Amino acid sequence: MTTAAHQVGRTQGKLHPEPRYRDPMTVSGAWARAARGAMLLADDGALRPTIFAEMTALAASTGAINLGQGFPDEDGPQQVRDAAKLAIDSGANQYPPGRGIPELREAIARHQHRFYGLELDADREVLVTAGATEAIAATLLGLLEPGDEVVTFEPFYDSYGAMIALAGGVHVTVPLRAPDFTPDLDELRDAVTSRTRIILINSPHNPTGTVLDRSTLELVVELAHQHDAIIVADEVYEHLTFDGVEHIPVSSLPGARERTVTISSGAKTFSLTGWKIGWLIAPRELVDAILSVKQFLTYVNGAPFQPAIALGLSFPDSFFADAASTLATKRDLLGAGLRRAGFEVSRPSGSYFILADAAPLGFDDAVEFCRRLPELAGVVGIPLTAFVRPERHAAFRSLVRFAFCKRTDVLERAAVQLADLRR
């Protein structure tokens, strides 16, 4: 029998011993399902870098303005940042409670009551998570059995595809097509069946900026009841709606609350995307089920950031209204620049994002166009097909997502540079 000890013995005394093991290592596992679900695994098994990584690297190497990634280039409110510093100095540096500190859970409950009239039990119906991302992950891992279907709109935020696949679920989509990117209600009706376990909606929607209207949300509730499905509502852009369009939390509709998990986060509302303080709100039995997974993902997170986000949630209504109107002005600034450059441009009712069709400029393939855009105009965007599965690419091929959550001077510069596309 050859053992490791024997091999050590035989190589002793040699200056450059032969490598002891030559066997290739197998890296199999659930990661491949997650990568495939997020459309990052090619048919030949090759793992592709995300288009976000590629475009961010391109922005860095060319000095182009990065309107690809959806994070603000200005930090959130000073008062909130100061509260986190104070919390560190006051000793909030050890594990916080598993469900989140009471102060934050109560602030989340008060916020839901103030804006949407919902009464919550802060002890049992609120769970603090490591960003909305962990809330999505724990919810899907906790509530799905292999083979269960999850219905989402498409394009979709990439973590949905990854986590549905990781949980062994089957991802069924309903397209949001140009020009208005709203769902066809008959297609939604057809997509939800007795196999559906979760209807996962995202409003305001990344990447289209669509804000779902009451009749669509009512249909979601009706279908969830008809097929005994759970509604998961990703509302991270809840305060960022424009032109008087109202964000309606689905859980505020009759019959929804008892079967809805609402997910949100401090990231977008307070321009603090790196803090990763998120939360979910659900009936207690759903919170308990999701908590049993969440406690083994991160257990807890962000002790000093939790009281700071609690402070932010207690800001007056004017803070939230100002955040939305400032962002609407930025949408208009970038939208006008894109239109002047020759794109056909969407008018998003919410979120950080605007869609521009490059076809009128003679570019049918947005992937190719985005790779050339830094050289053509010194700007970076993301092809919309990054949020769409290959079988639906055709309908979205020439569309580009641009983020307008950037400083006004940056957007002005981008608008001027985009005008070069006309020349």
Ligand SMILES: Cc1ncc(COP(=O)(O)O)c(C=O)c1O
């Ligand atoms: C629709 C959507 N959901 C969830 C998230 C993640 O939020 P968080 O940073 O709180 O994890 C994002 C961030 O881009 C998003 O766009």
